[in-house]
Amino acid sequence: MPRLRTLLPYLLLVVGLVLFPLVASTNLVNIGVYVLIFTVAAVGLSLLMGLAGQVSLGQAAFFAVGAYTQAILVTKHGWSMLLALPVAVAAAMLLALLVGVPLLRLRGHFLALATLGLGIIVTVVVRELDYTGGTSGIFGIPKPEFGGRVYNTPAEFFWLLAPVVVLSIALAQKLTHSRIGRALGAVNDSEVAAECLGVDTSGLRLRVFVLAAGYAGLAGVFYAHWLAVVSPEAANFPLSVSFLLMVVLGGLGTVWGALTGAILVETLDEGMRTLIPQLIPGASGEVQLLGFGVVLVLVIILVPGGLAQLWSALVRRFRGTRADPGVAEDAPAALGEELDDLLAQADVPERGSPILQVRGLTKRYGGVVALSEVDLDVHAGEIVALIGPNGAGKTTAFNIITGVMGPTEGSVTVRGQEVQGRRPHVVAALGATRTFQNLQVFRSSTVRGNVMVARHLRSRAGLVPGMLGLDLAEERRTRREADRVLTATGLAAHADRPITALSFGQQRQVEVARALALAPSLLLLDEPMAGLSSGERDHLGEMLRRVRGAGIAVLLVEHDVAAVMALADRIVVLDDGVRIAEGTPAEIRRDPAVIAAYLGSDEDDDAVVHTRPGPAREGDER
Numbered sequence: 001m002p003r004l005r006t007l008l009p010y011l012l013l014v015v016g017l018v019l020f021p022l023v024a025s026t027n028l029v030n031i032g033v034y035v036l037i038f039t040v041a042a043v044g045l046s047l048l049m050g051l052a053g054q055v056s057l058g059q060a061a062f063f064a065v066g067a068y069t070q071a072i073l074v075t076k077h078g079w080s081m082l083l084a085l086p087v088a089v090a091a092a093m094l095l096a097l098l099v100g101v102p103l104l105r106l107r108g109h110f111l112a113l114a115t116l117g118l119g120i121i122v123t124v125v126v127r128e129l130d131y132t133g134g135t136s137g138i139f140g141i142p143k144p145e146f147g148g149r150v151y152n153t154p155a156e157f158f159w160l161l162a163p164v165v166v167l168s169i170a171l172a173q174k175l176t177h178s179r180i181g182r183a184l185g186a187v188n189d190s191e192v193a194a195e196c197l198g199v200d201t202s203g204l205r206l207r208v209f210v211l212a213a214g215y216a217g218l219a220g221v222f223y224a225h226w227l228a229v230v231s232p233e234a235a236n237f238p239l240s241v242s243f244l245l246m247v248v249l250g251g252l253g254t255v256w257g258a259l260t261g262a263i264l265v266e267t268l269d270e271g272m273r274t275l276i277p278q279l280i281p282g283a284s285g286e287v288q289l290l291g292f293g294v295v296l297v298l299v300i301i302l303v304p305g306g307l308a309q310l311w312s313a314l315v316r317r318f319r320g321t322r323a324d325p326g327v328a329e330d331a332p333a334a335l336g337e338e339l340d341d342l343l344a345q346a347d348v349p350e351r352g353s354p355i356l357q358v359r360g361l362t363k364r365y366g367g368v369v370a371l372s373e374v375d376l377d378v379h380a381g382e383i384v385a386l387i388g389p390n391g392a393g394k395t396t397a398f399n400i401i402t403g404v405m406g407p408t409e410g411s412v413t414v415r416g417q418e419v420q421g422r423r424p425h426v427v428a429a430l431g432a433t434r435t436f437q438n439l440q441v442f443r444s445s446t447v448r449g450n451v452m453v454a455r456h457l458r459s460r461a462g463l464v465p466g467m468l469g470l471d472l473a474e475e476r477r478t479r480r481e482a483d484r485v486l487t488a489t490g491l492a493a494h495a496d497r498p499i500t501a502l503s504f505g506q507q508r509q510v511e512v513a514r515a516l517a518l519a520p521s522l523l524l525l526d527e528p529m530a531g532l533s534s535g536e537r538d539h540l541g542e543m544l545r546r547v548r549g550a551g552i553a554v555l556l557v558e559h560d561v562a563a564v565m566a567l568a569d570r571i572v573v574l575d576d577g578v579r580i581a582e583g584t585p586a587e588i589r590r591d592p593a594v595i596a597a598y599l600g601s602d603e604d605d606d607a608v609v610h611t612r613p614g615p616a617r618e619g620d621e622r
Contacts, residue, residue, distance in 0.1 A: 009256065010166065017162040021155035029154040035259075035266045036161040037222050042246040042258035043172050044215025050252040051176060051184040052208040054104070058115030059216050059243045061122040062092040064235030066217025067224040068126060071138040074224075081144050085221050092217025093210045100209040104202065119235055127232040137231030141224050157226055164222070165259070168215065171467040172255045178466025179459050179475070184208060186442045186453045193440035195424035196402055196433050197518060198457035202423075207463050216243075242269070245295065268295065338488035339543065343550035345458075345519035347431060349415075351381035355522045355553040356401065356432070361410035363396055363577075370396045371577045374410070378522065383544060383554040385568035387561070389598050392574040394557045395437050398526055401555075402434050403427045414522060429457060431521035435511045435528055437557075441499045447510055448495040451482040454517035482517065489513040490539060504531040512540065516547070523547060524555045529563055541567055565589065573598060 021029045045059050069091040073084035103114045126132040133139070143152040144160060151160045175181050186194040187201045195201055224230045233239070246265045250257025349355070358376035362369070371393045378384045386394050399405045401412050403424040412420040414430045433454075442450050455478045461471035486492045491513055494502060499510060508531050515523055525544075529537050537560070544567055547554060558564050564571065565585040573581040573588060575597040581588060588594050 010170065013166060013169075013259075014162075017166070018159075021158050026154055029158055031266055031270060033154055033158050033161065033226055035262045036158065036165045037219050037226065038243065038246065038266065039165055039219075039259045039262040040168050040222070041216045041219035042243055042250070042262050043168050043255055044212035045243050046247045046250070046252070046255055046258045047172055047175065047215075048208055048212040049247055050254065051181060051188065052205045053188040054205060054209065055108070055112040055244075056115040056209075056212070057112050057237070057240045057244065058118040059212070060235050060237070060239040061115075061119040062096060062213035062216035063220040063223070063239065063243075064122055064126065064230070064232075065095050066092040066220030067230045067234050068132055068138070068220075069217075070221045070224045071141050071230045072132070074142065075138055075140055081142075081221075081225060085218075088221050089214050089217040092220070093214045096210045096213030097206070100206045104205050104209060116237065116240070119237060119240055122235040123232050126235065133231075135232065137229055139229045141228045141230065143228070144225050161222060164218070168218070169255055169259065172215075174469055175463065175467045176255065178471055179456065179461045179478070180204065180207070180463050180466045182445075182449065182453055183456055185444055185449075189442040189444050190440040192404055192424065193436065193442070194453065196404070196428055197454045197514070198425050198428035198433075199453070200423075200425045211463065249295075338484050339546055340550070342485055342488050342516060342519065343547060343552065346521055346550060346552050347519075348521045348551035348553075349380050351379075351551050353380045354378075354413075355380050355415060356555065357411075357413040358397075358401065359411045359413075361397065361400060361412065362408045363393070363400060363405075364408045369577050371400075371407075371574075374574070374577075374579050376572055376579075378553045378555050380521070380553050381548055381551045382569040383548050383556055383567050385556045385558060385564045385571045386574065387558070387564060387571060387598065388574035391576070393577040394574055395526060396577075397574070398434060398524055398555075398557065401427075402432065402524060428518065428520075431518075432524065433515045433518045433520045433522075434524035435508075435515050435526055437526040437530075439504070439507055439511065441507050441511060443500055445499060446495070447491060447497055447499055447502065448479070448482050448486065450499055450510055451485050451514050451517045452478055454485075454514045455481055457518065485513055485517040489516065489543065505533060505536055508532060509536065509540070512543075520552065522553045522555070524557075526557045527559060528556075529558055529560050537563060 020032060024032065041059060041063055045056060048054050048056055066088045069088035070081075070084050073079040073087060074081060079087075099118055103111060103118075106114055126137075127135055143150050143157070145151070151157050176185075183194060183199045184204055186197070187199060187204065191201050220234065223234065242265055246258060246261035248261070249264050250259070250261030354377060356376070356378040358374060361371050361374040361376070363371040374393070374397060376384075376386075376397070386397065388394055396405075400407045400420065401414075403419060403422050403426060406421040410420065411418055414427060414432050417430060419427050419430065442453060445453075458481070459474050459478050461474050465471045483492065483495060486495050489509065489512070491506070491509060494506065494510075499507060502510065508528060512525065512528055515525075529540060532540065541563060544554060544556075548569075556564070556568065568585055571581075571583065571585055571588045572579060573591075573594050575593075580593045580597060581591045583591070
């Protein structure tokens with residue numbers, strides 16, 4: 001039954017594509033050809049924007065490179081369409097690779113402006129070169145010919161394009177549910193959390209950028225053969241806006257939305273071509289572009305999720321979906337053999353061996369010193385607590401150790417390798433991961449999906465195997481391992497629930513489970529007990545003792561002093577960025593500097609009790 005639900009949309013699409021040219025007028029089929037061509041380009045952009053979270057205004061540049069390369073090879077060098085097609089697509093992807101390395105260092109509107117500039121550059125280049133036909137472009141591109149048959153009518157060209165569109169959608173949809181798609185979704189939700197679980201965010205974004213360019217180049221190939229001419233307008237800004245509008249109208253991150261968005265935009269385009277000249281005599285294409293801009297703004301304001309959002313709302317209403325009743329919050333399950341099996345996967349050295357060594361760690365922000373000459377050691381099979389008042393520099397130390405930020409001075413060594421200034425995924429590959437003071441869950445995913453991201457380093461399927469479905473065995477294994485982690489941490493009952501449906505404390509537990517799923521040798525926990533009930537705290541405490549027993553090193557930041565004293569083998573105390581004490585819990589409890597800076601004294605507690613106002617009694621003044 002689940003397989004039928006997966007195949008049904010494709011069956012309906014195939015039937016629709018076969019029947020449409022038989023029942024529609026020639027003019028409508030002609031529009032349909034453009035819809036299919038632009039759908040291919042929009043699918044790639046949907047992957048780039050919806051999965052990788054990168055806004056591109058230069059998709060038309062890759063579209064034009066594919067079209068021009070195909071036109072040059074076919075008309076000037078006599079290549080056949082099938083022989084030239086992969087070269088044209090590769091040319092678009094090569095350009096994306098060359099420009100993607102510097103451009104993808106940018107984020108948000110900076111990247112959008114940079115890709116816009118790329119489209120302008122391509123337009124100018126093809127307009128100025130005689131080899132590309134200058135302002136006139138390249139003419140005489142033949143219609144596709146296979147088996148002695150020329151596909152020169154709208155219906156024939158439509159049917160020729162149909163399998164290309166179906167395959168493009170199927171491959172993209174498969175990618176979204178693969179290891180790479182899962183990682184990209186995590187990056188879009190929380191880049192820092194994904195990096196700390198071993199996801200190379202820059203590498204993934206570059207791959208999807210190149211893939212999106214390949215989709216655009218493929219669309220450009222068919223565009224060239226359909227029009228029989230390629231001109232500089234193929235790379236212009238209005239076409240990039242059209243692609244963007246298709247993706248936003250259909251719904252970011254939804255592959256099927258690219259098709260529906262293309263249908264709507266082409267319908268809107270034809271309507272504007274007819275309507276605008278009637279409303280504004282002599283109006284040019286710029287006015288039509290203005291109309292697209294108005295539609296884009298209205299969609300973003302009124303329906304930010306596009307048609308996909310409306311469809312989901314209608315489905316919920318039709319099914320009468322009620323609010324998620326949740327799962328009864330029983331006492332956390334007892335820890336069983338599943339946890340021991342999970343911890344046994346960790347590659348840990350001999351107990352007592354150094355896992356983390358920090359020397360002279362200093363971080364300055366202008367004249368403010370967040371950390372000053374901090375030294376710290378954590379060994380295999382011990383829990384070290386890092387405590388201190390708010391603003392002492394604990395989270396800053398975590399960020400430097402895990403590669404989220406670089407130090408001003410000092411060194412950080414994990415498993416014998418210096419990692420200061422390296423990216424978080426490099427540190428994670430050495431077996432060190434963390435949780436966060438402010439929750440960093442992957443909000444677009446389920447509880448199981450969050451944990452599956454943590455198995456990224458323990459799986460290998462790349463972009464191509466994910467698209468081709470060659471990762472099925474690995475995906476089943478990853479899902480099975482994630483379920484074992486959830487069982488081990490007492491979260492199995494919540495596996496299929498959206499992470500956002502869980503309470504704050506449960507999301508904390510998922511974050512810890514996710515970190516354990518990496519099977520780390522060094523686990524850094526930043527206030528993991530915040531928001532937990534007393535039962536959940538006891539459960540987490542017992543879990544951490546089992547983690548320590550497996551030889552894993554734990555560095556713990558926690559404001560619950562009683563929990564710290566009960567769990568930690570050693571405690572390091574920071575105050576104002578300076579290490580003021582280190583020792584066993586008993587030694588730290590008696591240290592005068594720690595008492596003055598953080599713990600306080602019994603006399604202070606008594607003073608607070610005596611001065612705290614109590615309940616009014618009869619006869620008291622009010």
